Amino acid sequence: MWKVLLVEDETFVRESVKEIIQWEDMGFTLTGEASNGEEALEMIRKQQPDLVLCDIVMPKMDGLELLKETRRAGIASKFVMLTCMGDFESMRKAMEFGASNYILKLSMSVKDLRETLAKISAELSSSTSKPAAMSAAEETAERITHPEVKKIILYIDEHYDEEITLASLSRHVMMGENYVSALFKKKTGETLIHYLHRIRIEKAIELLLTSDLPVNQIGQNVGFMNDNYFIKIFKRITGTTPSQYRNAK
Structure with missing residues (x-):
């Protein structure tokens, strides 16, 4: 099972994401959740999750800064960003900093999430099958x-x-x-x-x-x-x- 950390400051959105699909069926398990970037960074350092499903706009430390700090720590967790419609600049920066994908929160569906998780699972499987991880x-x-x-x-x-x-x-x-x-x-x-x-x-x-x-x-x-x-x-x-x-x- 691939480990997932869910980072989202809105409780309603967090609960919706947790309940929208059967995570285990996709090969993932939710190992933790955080409501802000600072809390999430500590959890990432300790747990080193395979995937971080992360809101962009959050208090204390936003999703972009969390992504950058995770990379500075040498941790290669995949990031999928949760964002709002029209926030194109943040989406562009997230992809530039190494995010694998993004999902629009307001229109998120079971299909969107399943397709994204399937893509991440394939990437993770591919990377672990290589003789040495990419530096x-x-x-x-x-x-x-x-x-x-x-x-x-x-x-x-x-x-x-x-x-x-x-x-x-x-x-x-x-x-x-x-x-x-x-x-x-x-x-x-x-x-x-x-x-x-x-x-x-x-x-x-x-x-x-x-x-x-x-x-x-x-x-x-x-x-x-x-x-x-x-x-x-x-x-x-x-x-x-x-x-x-x-x-x-």
Whole structure:
């Protein structure tokens, strides 16, 4: 069964979505629900659901920000956004940030939801059958069409363990630093430094789970020369320290 987290601030909509179909018949099980983005982010970090069915407009943290924070944490949960008619800009941004699909709340039907879940189930089955999961860098590069931004993403993926600065990336694509910084944020939804940290933490997680290397060595291997800074960034992104993460897994 694929795990689903339902995130919606309107109780009536949450209950309607829960009751509209037989989830188990589609291969899904509802493992939790949240009424705002902040609450949902904590649940995503702990549960790592396969699918997040998420409203876009919510208090405390909206659906778009929740999607971005989930990706920054290196969590690859599928996102399907619940939205209102006419909110085309939010729909466009959600798809740009990596959402798999969206459903209009007011006209949602059993058919809409079943078709969407069937699509997500196929995607999940396909991804788990691959020898290795696609890295965050590959996923981002796949959905970004701007050539210079794609070039930066692939460069970071290959050189994350080296010293990388805005100046070195700007030289790599032969553009000004301010322009590169603004362009990357516009096309990916996150700053260069946040993206670099996210990739390094993703690589650190792989080493934590597949090796016996000490935490300080893992930090150095992924590009953090300062142990305390590595632990600080790791905790900011995952909610736990590297040692706690390794022990929990």
